[in-house]
Amino acid sequence: MSVLYDRVALIGLGLIAGSMSLAMRRAGIAGEIVGTARSAETRAVAAEIGLVDRVTETAAEAVQGADLVVLAVPVGAMDAVAAEIAPNLKPGATVTDVGSVKRAVVDAVTPHIPEGVHFVPAHPLAGTEHSGPRSGFAELFDNRWCLLVPVEGADPKAVDRLRALWEAMGANVEEMDADHHDLVLAVTSHVPHLIAYTMVGVADDLRRVTDSEVIKYSAAGFRDFTRIAASDPTMWRDVFLTNRDATLDILGRFTEELFALQRAIRTGQGEMLFDYFTHTRAIRRGIIEAGQDTDAPDFGRAKKVQ
Numbered sequence: 001m002s003v004l005y006d007r008v009a010l011i012g013l014g015l016i017a018g019s020m021s022l023a024m025r026r027a028g029i030a031g032e033i034v035g036t037a038r039s040a041e042t043r044a045v046a047a048e049i050g051l052v053d054r055v056t057e058t059a060a061e062a063v064q065g066a067d068l069v070v071l072a073v074p075v076g077a078m079d080a081v082a083a084e085i086a087p088n089l090k091p092g093a094t095v096t097d098v099g100s101v102k103r104a105v106v107d108a109v110t111p112h113i114p115e116g117v118h119f120v121p122a123h124p125l126a127g128t129e130h131s132g133p134r135s136g137f138a139e140l141f142d143n144r145w146c147l148l149v150p151v152e153g154a155d156p157k158a159v160d161r162l163r164a165l166w167e168a169m170g171a172n173v174e175e176m177d178a179d180h181h182d183l184v185l186a187v188t189s190h191v192p193h194l195i196a197y198t199m200v201g202v203a204d205d206l207r208r209v210t211d212s213e214v215i216k217y218s219a220a221g222f223r224d225f226t227r228i229a230a231s232d233p234t235m236w237r238d239v240f241l242t243n244r245d246a247t248l249d250i251l252g253r254f255t256e257e258l259f260a261l262q263r264a265i266r267t268g269q270g271e272m273l274f275d276y277f278t279h280t281r282a283i284r285r286g287i288i289e290a291g292q293d294t295d296a297p298d299f300g301r302a303k304k305v306q
Ligand code: NAP
Pocket: 011, 012, 013, 014, 015, 016, 017, 036, 037, 038, 039, 040, 042, 043, 072, 073, 074, 075, 077, 081, 098, 099, 100, 101, 123, 124, 125, 126, 127, 128, 129, 130, 131, 132, 133, 135, 232, 235
């Protein structure tokens, strides 16, 4: 495949940026990949393992001469990073991000983007519970969705080129409005994470079940909650603070359903429970049929990460 951007700057060198670097190399679509991170430690690890072609000390340095700049930091850090890089952006460059919330990022970053620079927000729907410069892998985006959220008046050529980049990294691309994105993600990702955090917190509080029993018998369902609840605390704090309205909306509906099920259990409404679980099973089948998960008993999880 031919080169899409002569120089790409990755701001942040964690799971998503690292995976992008490896996926871009696999596809041969970036001339040079420059990267930077907040801490000297992350920069040193990235340099040591050759995660990018060149590591710079600051974000301002990293974006110099870059044709594509990717903001791959927690959502709450986007504003400060955008302010830092703005004076050094190359005219005609494209700035994008990978944040899990879109309205807050659009509002925080857009005011910093200079005339003649294109801003095309994006969100790859792919991740793991791991973070940091050693956690990335080239296949992360294969057959996963990447949602592009072009702002009003976005340059179609800049959007098309970014779409080609994500497709070359293995993703399927669709465009979506920022507010709709945040609502969809509240249902499919944000609230499920909150529920997992809560469930693991509950087990931790339950002194009648010992810690060793929780760990030993976790394969019965709890294990899948613990994997999600091991996700990065900074990233998830920022997600809930910046996608507050949609999260609270979906959480309200969730609580109503929970009360309905609670009542059905208390009053012995077996038929209601059976019908409810039959319906949810069909949703699971739909996800497998869409190729977004496997029906292996261990969810396709490799033995070593159980
Ligand atoms: P990560 O592995 O924790 O990496 C985050 C990177 O951002 C690190 O290099 C970190 O530098 C840097 N950083 C943190 N705070 C910063 C700050 N205040 N200023 C400048 N740099 C800062 O995170 P990630 O999973 O790649 O997530 C990055 C973005 O992708 C987030 O916006 C997240 O919402 C989004 N996202 C995540 C997933 C997922 O499942 N993980 C999926 C899709 C999208 P140091 O290492 O030096 O601290």
